[in-house]
Amino acid sequence: MEKKFIYADYAAASPVSDEVLKAMLPYFSESFGNPSGVHSASREAAKAVAQARRKIAAAIGADYSEIYFTSGGTEADNWALSAAKGKKIVTTNVEHKAVLNCCKALEKSGAEVTYLPVDGSGFVTAKQVDAAIDSSVGLVSVMYANNEIGTVMPVEEIAEVCRKKGVLFHTDAVQAIGNLPVNVNGIDMLSCSGHKIGAPKGIGFLYARKGTPLESLIYGGNQEFGLRAGTENVPAIVGLGEAVKLACEGVHDNAEYVTRLRNKLIDGLLEIPDARLNGSRENRLCGNVNISFADVESEAVLLMLDAAGICASGGSACTTGDNEPSHVLTAIGVPAKYISGTIRFTLSSRNTEDEVDYIIKKTAEIVERLRRIRKA
Ligand SMILES: Cc1ncc(COP(=O)(O)O)c(C=O)c1O
Incomplete structure (x- = not known):
């Protein structure tokens, strides 16, 4: 072109890549079933959703049951923060607005949030995070890489601090996937958005380690392991699966x-x-x-x-x-x-x-x- x-x-x-578009196309009109049904058209769609979930899990070192499809990075970030369950959140003052404005909203309903300052290049250290964690903290959220200035945060070290202190660690990896090798080892929750990596807009996922106390995000049917109701966007999910695989491979x-x-x-x-x-x-x-x-x-x-x-x-x-x-x-x-x-x-x-x-x-x-x- x-x-x-x-x-x-x-x-x-x-842009949606050629491979991703090719993978998605059959799911608009040929294989259009609702994944929740029992007949063969439904089973075909459900199989495609399961395959996409499997591809993503394999690409980032997660288990199939730990991948939840969302409408994008913003939703994944908001959802992840709900796992603090009212306990204090520690984050940084350079997070994307999807995290910062969600924290502001949680503060209005009584939650406490600590916004750690960064240095002149945009880094926060694991030591700063360590010093900010006390018994009132339930969750730490530090982005993998900054969307404005590209700073890559020391997420592995921060994850280790959180693990030792027994608090949940979430990272917004929207800008990292495809640009950096990403593995969820040591990370409790991770957000991804499709449109940054060659999948369509309006699709993403949240990785949440087994046992993470995620709240139900939308009430209704039993989709996304009963935690996010609503008929799946099958073509976009298929596209995301292919895009994450290609992004991580390349x-x-x-x-x-x-x-x-x-x-x-x-x-x-x-x-x-x-x-x-x-x-x-x-x-x-x-x-x-x-x-x-x-x-x-x-x-x-x-x-x-x-x-x-x-x-x-x-x-x-x-x-x-x-x-x-x-x-x-x-x-x-x-x-x-x-x-x-x-x-x-x-x-x-x-x-x-x-x-x-x-x-x-x-x-x-x-x-x-x-x-x-x-x-x-
Ligand atoms: C770091 C980061 N987090 C979250 C988002 C929001 O993702 P989405 O547009 O898929 O909601 C973006 C989008 O620019 C981003 O760069």
């Missing part, structure tokens, strides 16, 4: 290539005067470039990039429209004059070196032009 534009916003959404090959593109983009953009990279240079997601330019407004840069055929974002897509400075950039202490000129490019293996060259050239021209206009 010929490209309509240079897409550099893969952390916001990714993680090493993709990461090497995408890291090379990312480093080239970072180096090129840092040649622009008064630019700063946000987050860690080394320990960041392979495709993430979050960069700020002083004395420009990101909205203007984004519109001009769009006019030049480049799709990027100003922070996280979900925060657009908030009019608030990014909570992540604020948390890592990015000075105000840089925050408002922040652009996030997120690359994938679909990008090319030529595209990166073009992005660097156009961004440099746009930033220079906007600064000239501002001075005039």
